[in-house]
Amino acid sequence: MAPNSSSVLYPSSTPSGDATDFNMDYYLSTHMPLVQKTWGPHGLEGYAVTQFKSTGDGGKPPYLVQCVLKWGGDDCVGKAMGAEGTGEV
Template sequence: MTVHCTVLYPNDDDATFDMKYYLATHMPLVQEKFGPFGMSGYSVLKFQNGPDGSKPQYSVQATLHFDKAESVGKASKEAGEPVFGDVPNFSNKSPIFLVADVVDDKS
């Protein structure tokens, strides 16, 4: 079963995030390191304020697409060090990770 690993970056008042670095350097690194473990692709979202002007709880979301749940764990364990070690180069906040089975997808 296909799984998605969602990576969320907090939007705290003191949070910093370098989107240019993230897109040009970090995400290609993620694909390079995790691709051999079943990561087929990813998407990146930058959250906007709500319709009422409220600030979102998170600033950025990356969704990593994997072929199966075991692949996420194996990629993290065997190739995660350079990926996780790169986070301070673009953000001063630690991300939150969520792994989910894809139960329906019309994209």
């Protein structure tokens, strides 16, 4: 089984242009450990979180945060998404 990864991107603004409110402390201390606990048994091997502060020219980036989920194989994502309890994360 070949490893796989998937990305989740959180935009810096809503479709109407309002800035989004993103709680990085909650995301790292509560949300992502819950994701690992819930999806780990289904093949989630780990994750990497990147926070974007600005563009190269000092402007506002289109995304605030990216999370790359690292899976044990192609079928793991489907198993995790179909697992009970995934609505908690």
